[in-house]
Amino acid sequence: MNILVYSGDGTSRASVIHSVNSLRSLVGQYYDVMKIDDKALLTEPWEDSTSLLVIPGGRDLPYVRDLSGPINKRIRNYVHAGGRFFGICAGAYYAADRITFEQGSPLEVQGSRDLKFFPGECQGAVYPGFVYESESGARAVGIELHQEPFAQDQLRFGGMRIYYNGGGYFVDADKCPGTKILAWYKDDPGQIDLEITNKAAMIACQVGQGLAVLTGVHPEYDATRMDPRNPEYGPQPNIVTQLMEKETERRMFLRSVLGLMGLKISSPESGNNGAAALLSGAIPGIPAITPLYLASIQSSYTTELAKTLLGLADPNGQIQEANDTFQLVPSLQHPIPVHLPALAEAEDGEEEPRITKNIVLCSTDPPSTDLTPEFDMVLFFRHLERIRQQALVHQNPFGGDYKFGNSLMYGQVVTSTQTMLDKNFDLCQQLPDGLVCNATIQVSGRGRGRNSWISPPGCLQFSMVLRHPMQATHASAVFVQYLVGLAVVECVCSLPEYSELPLRLKWPNDIYAEVPLEHPSQGQAGLIPKMIKIGGVLVNSNFSGSEFLLVIGCGVNTTNPNPTTSINHIIRRHNKVTGKNLALFSQETLLAQILFKLEEFHKRFLGGDGRGFAQFEEMYYRWWLHSDALVTLTTITPHKRVRIKGITLDYGLLKTVAVDDHGRDIVGEEYQLQPDGNSFDMLKGLISQKA
Template identity: 40%
Template structure:
């Protein structure tokens, strides 16, 4: 099974800024491929997280609360998971915690000394490497000089380009590792512990600050069974633009920000090499020398959202919606740089700047000056409090400002061209949507190249939600904060069709709203399989609302070397949020469908290609625009019948596509009792399972209260992270 989740500990002991900076860096390096998910102790104790986790990361903070909250069962599970092939990455306090023994500031009021259960590195992590650490200030921080042991890394020499072997890395309170290599025996690549970087010769022993220490290991890699742990006393995940220069006033750190800025490209390659050492897929864009934004992180800025009529007919109907949106906005002022009157809809969550598009080629582009003024990239400023350590819970208050968005109102004569929206053709999508007959669903089309979340944008901005026509579909290519069910993150690789559909559904006894998620899952599978020639594409459903495909490795392809044979892999998922008022539900269907990206799991086009290879067919690949049109049209077809007849007529087709007929499962919340899946209730959406231990006993499981690990056959109750 492909592991997609990078779990980041977010519980007692973390330094909030350490955690925030770590999340940002992990998203920069791994967000193209993995879901970066915060987890607390209860999740690690109760949830079956192991099968889907690619890595567990422990941020900087305080080691003792980690011990207090995770000793025992949690540590046992973490350790066994790493031994089976998992990956552990610990920074600063996470490095102390992953060692066999922590010795922190001995003989001082801050002293913490004791053995640690994980012991991925069996020796001692001794700190602080530099004197002067303070929980309340930045006085102990430094741009520490570190020597990279390039020969110890898996990356080729060319990876480092012309980087110096000595570079500056942020430091605040970390330790060094008492390895055999440090004590005299030089380790080799085959050894259990490898030194990846060393401190300069200016560190001293915490036991005797008059004693200088030479060549102390700052970052190490340790083999743990089939897994690996990388522990760091440094903070290479910190970038210069995370930090406020006013925090650094000591003689040893007053130039800290400038030194880190000068070495930022080298630092990023060190982070990349550490992740590659752990066999993770790193985004090449995170490793470039020059980042045009002037910041340490390459993050796509948010782009305007274009709104246009798609299936709606009649000039009057289009004009009514455009007029209502314009009328709801108020004039904030003139944007002199762009020559635009700034019309703003101040909504529940965002300030939505509204522009009316005009016909005429270049005239209708949203001026770059206006975008740069309004759409400030997220998380690009210092957030450190001048009175708080980055590794403490004390004194941290994050300033939050209202998010900004640009909404461009278009007619079908003033759609953006492909230079403005190079990864999605709105004109082509509307053409497909009009050919695939429907009326309500997909009536209007919204599109952003990059946004925070299509779901959140509609869910949190209630005024906009009210003004949008029924059936509006909001599409994006890249989401900064894509959402899955519950509090799960959603990976948003290019090639994945990601959209949220707004539907107003009447309260009807025969058409219960709880069944709508199942209706959408059928619509997605049927939209593809109902096309002539595509009936055999192996698309399936996993309860309650995941989409799977039977992936069959093709000889000589990149994924044929594992000899694992055919396997079901996820290519999509659905989530639905709802509100109720005046006898009507407002539903937001969040859908993610991997159409064209072969990673991280499989895609519709990959399954089509495999089908062509296996059966000698020549079926064409599908585009995002085509799949959107087919899915929305098929959903409306099913929905019209559902309003009259309910879900019962769809049970047969649902069972035809689902993966669970007769499946034996384990109920984690019933003392791991074995049970057999019986079917779905067509009015409540509950999954019925028959006990194999107590004949005659039937359990009914809520779709939104349980997590189904299909490959392990384990159903457990969800817990909040």
């Protein structure tokens, strides 16, 4: 599930960045926190996959201009149907029934607003001195919590201070139906309108089945990411110093607010350890990066690879790459260096923590499970070898000369397996064909487009280096993503007695599972089983000589029932319904099965008498979800109703044919859609151009 932070025109860049970073640090293990603009809010089918929509601070009038009409209607419908909304400062003004801002000044803004989550007026600024796009009017203001909503968390923060810059208060919030006050501004001589007391600073509004939390202060602002040397904050000690003193409390407060909204949150930091983590530059709430252990199915492979890596390293054993720095550790017996994180600018201009990554070269044997408790590398290699031997016994025509999975680089907690390979091209060029990098937890996993793969424990996630010959014109590299998804489903469902498991493929790159109905009566009532995503595929490509250097990324939820469901959960349900006793998968066995099946498919794809993907067409359609499905094509005007017919065998485009008002095919009116240019939400029957 996603948390969307609006980043369109009018938003404060600082508020967007703080919102994304704070949310990722508190809930990033369970939700994909991403930015979204007005175009995507209008055209993308975002509602069903969104747990929280955030409108951050900035300027209200551009929000009115860009979001009024259909977008506001979608936002209201989303919240009314059970969604959650977090409006901060300008986002809170915008979500009120009426706004009065800086009345009588050149900055005055007044008027009604469409969302009306708060059925009253948001009036501000509470403190004087506000200046757009400036910190000169910023303050560290005191707030007083309403104890009842936070009683479970035992929040009793005396003197808590939160960043403020131009926010409003919610007039007569205690008298508005469906509204609960979460916090008040503390009475302060610096406030405007001293005669008005008990100004509500943060409220929760029941909206249909959903909830909107609106705040005039900025609980998302992380003092550790603010620069106290900024002259607009005034001489030191200044507001950043005041905020830093209460940073741990702020994080706990924001945790509690998100918890009130029903979000799943990581465990809180405790006592002085949390404060120490903040001062050291660590990112609270996100697991620390762990070493990468490099081992192979044969020790000689690791020895050769170690020579290659040492040839890339400087005298200190470091490989300085475009995106990452890697420290080579010669063996398991050598001490592992400790590296402090440093902030570096990301592609989108935000700052993100970077830390040197240790690669431990295990040239003799893989590490024991004392070092890698969540993944047994010995078991993985043993199972991979057993599958290969069984294939040779059965005279598999595509057996022998195996590569996929011969070398494995595993880390319990990594940034992103895909990024470490794809964004460090010089290193990737030197890695052997079929090398796999996998992890138990990714703190910034990558998916297609702006998506991230959320990877709590229990989700198998890996990336693999694959060299694909450019001269194989019959076997276009675009089909590799289809082969990976097909390998995931086939490696499970082709096993004896596993063929009835409801795993499916969604075009172009997702793996879905059918969640059975809880009771037969639901089927009699016309309900149909729900399809839930349990995996995805991402393939990045570069040119290297006469071949494509592909980095294949794949994530499959194997054992964790959150945030959707898992393969093992499906097997348990199947066993319960059928009375069978099918064995569950471990991370090690599933990875070995996928790699073996993918290597078999890729060999057949390149060979097979030049038939390319035609060899897999029947198998692919057996598992995919879309045969003869009717969808709406919104990439053209007027929108067109079409029927899905399949994929083209040259470039893997989606084939569709237009239908008339009676659902009959219109001969000759066909449309082909590119997988990289379209978003396909099968549940809504919608195809739309990606933003």
